[in-house]
Amino acid sequence: MSAPYILGISALYHDSAAVLLHGHDIVAAVEEERFSRIKHDRSFPRQAIAYCLSRLPAGARVHLAAYYDDPALTLDRVLATAVHFAPEGLGAWQQAAVEIFGNKAGLHERIAQALGDDAEILCVRHHMSHAASGFFPSPFDEAAILCADGVGEWATTTIGHGRGAAIEPLRRLDFPHSLGLLYSAFTHFCGFKVNSGEYKLMGLAPFGEPRFVKAILDHVIDLRDDGSFALDVRYFNLASTRGLASKKFEELFGGAKRDPESTITRREADLAASIQAVLEEAVLRLSAQAQRLTNSRRLCMAGGVALNCVANAKIARSGLFERMWIQPAAGDSGGALGAALYAAFHHVGVARSAASGRDGQKGSRLGPAFGDDVVKSVLANYGIAGRFVANDEERHALLATTLAQGKIVGYFKGAMEFGPRALGARSILADPRADDAQSRVNLKIKRRESWRPFAPAVLEEHAASLFDLTQDSPYMLFTAPLRESLRLKAEPVSDEAGEFDLVRTINRKRSHLPAITHVDWSARVQTVSREEHPDFHGLISAFHRLTGCPVLLNTSFNVRGEPIVCTPENAIQCLLSTEIDLLAIEGYLVEKAELPESVRIVKRTPAFEPD
Numbered sequence: 001m002s003a004p005y006i007l008g009i010s011a012l013y014h015d016s017a018a019v020l021l022h023g024h025d026i027v028a029a030v031e032e033e034r035f036s037r038i039k040h041d042r043s044f045p046r047q048a049i050a051y052c053l054s055r056l057p058a059g060a061r062v063h064l065a066a067y068y069d070d071p072a073l074t075l076d077r078v079l080a081t082a083v084h085f086a087p088e089g090l091g092a093w094q095q096a097a098v099e100i101f102g103n104k105a106g107l108h109e110r111i112a113q114a115l116g117d118d119a120e121i122l123c124v125r126h127h128m129s130h131a132a133s134g135f136f137p138s139p140f141d142e143a144a145i146l147c148a149d150g151v152g153e154w155a156t157t158t159i160g161h162g163r164g165a166a167i168e169p170l171r172r173l174d175f176p177h178s179l180g181l182l183y184s185a186f187t188h189f190c191g192f193k194v195n196s197g198e199y200k201l202m203g204l205a206p207f208g209e210p211r212f213v214k215a216i217l218d219h220v221i222d223l224r225d226d227g228s229f230a231l232d233v234r235y236f237n238l239a240s241t242r243g244l245a246s247k248k249f250e251e252l253f254g255g256a257k258r259d260p261e262s263t264i265t266r267r268e269a270d271l272a273a274s275i276q277a278v279l280e281e282a283v284l285r286l287s288a289q290a291q292r293l294t295n296s297r298r299l300c301m302a303g304g305v306a307l308n309c310v311a312n313a314k315i316a317r318s319g320l321f322e323r324m325w326i327q328p329a330a331g332d333s334g335g336a337l338g339a340a341l342y343a344a345f346h347h348v349g350v351a352r353s354a355a356s357g358r359d360g361q362k363g364s365r366l367g368p369a370f371g372d373d374v375v376k377s378v379l380a381n382y383g384i385a386g387r388f389v390a391n392d393e394e395r396h397a398l399l400a401t402t403l404a405q406g407k408i409v410g411y412f413k414g415a416m417e418f419g420p421r422a423l424g425a426r427s428i429l430a431d432p433r434a435d436d437a438q439s440r441v442n443l444k445i446k447r448r449e450s451w452r453p454f455a456p457a458v459l460e461e462h463a464a465s466l467f468d469l470t471q472d473s474p475y476m477l478f479t480a481p482l483r484e485s486l487r488l489k490a491e492p493v494s495d496e497a498g499e500f501d502l503v504r505t506i507n508r509k510r511s512h513l514p515a516i517t518h519v520d521w522s523a524r525v526q527t528v529s530r531e532e533h534p535d536f537h538g539l540i541s542a543f544h545r546l547t548g549c550p551v552l553l554n555t556s557f558n559v560r561g562e563p564i565v566c567t568p569e570n571a572i573q574c575l576l577s578t579e580i581d582l583l584a585i586e587g588y589l590v591e592k593a594e595l596p597e598s599v600r601i602v603k604r605t606p607a608f609e610p611d
């Protein structure tokens with residue numbers, strides 16, 4: 001029997017996605033937001049499913065669909081929570097009831113409509129989907145597995161042991177005791193959006209001092225030596241629509257939450273530093289427990305908490321494990337992949353290939369790709385000719401020169417990334433040595449807060465000479481300190497008057513690579529290998545030959561509030577409505593300054609709500 005085609009689906013919470021497997025080989029994986037242009041789109045992933053089905057060979061069909069959650073168990077939790085917090089939870093219950101009895105009740109029918117009435121549909125528990133997404137694509141035959149997020153049905157934190165094609169659950173913590181919920185409460189309290197602003201909270205932490213750690217540990221979370229923990233639910237609005245932080249939370253941490261878009265004060269920076277420190281200690285203790293339970297020297301991670309690259313680096317430096325592998329789409333979108341993989345191995349009985357030393361994620365470049373003919377046609381529709389450069393080395397050399405001149409490049413090449421990180425397929429690139437690159441890309445292109453850091457994409461073979469890395473980081477999921485030789489004299493976070501000023505602090509030059517060095521001399525590193533990503537490696541190599549610098553600033557190709565660009569149309573819109581200097585789109589180079597004025601000035605459609 002030939003390997004079956006299996007569709008994985010995540011939907012109706014946040015970051016809906018679809019994945020197509022052939023056996024256990026990943027054929028396609030994409031988030032719905034990339035098509036709908038609604039960031040973190042939670043709707044049924046109709047367009048993502050359609051894209052996955054378009055990748056089927058002629059005459060092939062999907063016989064099994066796997067959904068990443070058990071709606072019946074989720075309903076059980078929502079009911080139990082509403083009853084426990086009644087009557088306060090009535091509003092939240094009514095809102096949840098509309099969702100559960102509306103959207104989720106018709107889930108099977110919508111999947112059947114997309115695939116045909118004879119398709120089998122399997123619901124996989126949320127944390128098993130996360131565990132499967134973390135272990136099965138990894139390069140390991142055996143590993144400890146740690147998953148932590150907000151909540152899935154009841155589970156919030158799980159430890160498992162993966163061996164071959166099997167995952168054995170070992171420990172579980174249930175709602176309301178959740179590291180994801182805890183971190184999101186501080187995210188919301190500091191004025192950022194839940195399920196979106198957690199990255200900002202992590203980036204804000206180095207600006208502050210962890211002066212609230214004791215208060216958090218004394219009052220909010222009981223963190224035990226074995227990694228288990230309990231939240232004091234009085235500090236949270238668990239069954240309310242008013243936000244996660246309760247009145248008691250506000251009293252403990254100095255008043256009402258920060259209004260979004262208002263000035264960030266020392267309090268928010270110190271809260272960020274404090275909850276980051278608590279999270280790091282919690283995941284470190286959980287990792288130690290996972291190692292004790294499994295006696296494994298390898299660790300796989302998934303769930304939204306696994307996107308905290310600072311905490312991941314803490315585990316990597318602890319010496320608990322020889323190697324780690326983290327699912328690049330660790331949040332809910334990756335649950336679609338995990339559900340499909342679980343179905344393949346546990347339901348269908350697909351055999352798992354022996355580990356080859358390389359992961360099965362294919363660089364996470366698993367989304368749509370567009371050929372030069374398609375790009376040429378789209379450019380023509382905008383009245384743009386562009387310059388076609390067929391030779392890769394010539395094109396890379398031209399782009400390296402452009403970047404070395406201080407210009408900003410939008411880079412669109414090959415299959416789009418799956419997960420929240422741009423890895424050189426849908427990226428905005430700049431020279432990391434330029435003093436103004438960090439502020440220019442933030443303010444003039446991304447249109448986001450000027451203090452937010454950027455990641456370095458570094459040639460794998462040069463990474464160790466620049467960063468104190470414990471292992472490769474191809475998916476930008478570990479931070480690492482910059483080597484001492486590249487650092488400049490430390491500058492204080494506050495000026496002489498004791499004022500707290502994020503912008504003034506971030507603008508102080510602290511290394512020879514200022515655009516990618518955060519205030520604590522750390523960087524969220526992407527190591528780029530010739531084998532896994534030959535085109536991007538070729539571009540950075542050309543920049544290295546020209547400048548002696550084997551690093552580029554790499555950030556996602558989008559503006560604030562916008563999903564990463566997917567299509568050539570998305571990329572051209574972003575070029576025309578920002579101060580990107582040049583668009584490299586497949587084999588074409590488009591210099592914005594050379595475009596007619598009638599083409600260059602474009603009103604962005606649609607406008608994106610700030611995240």
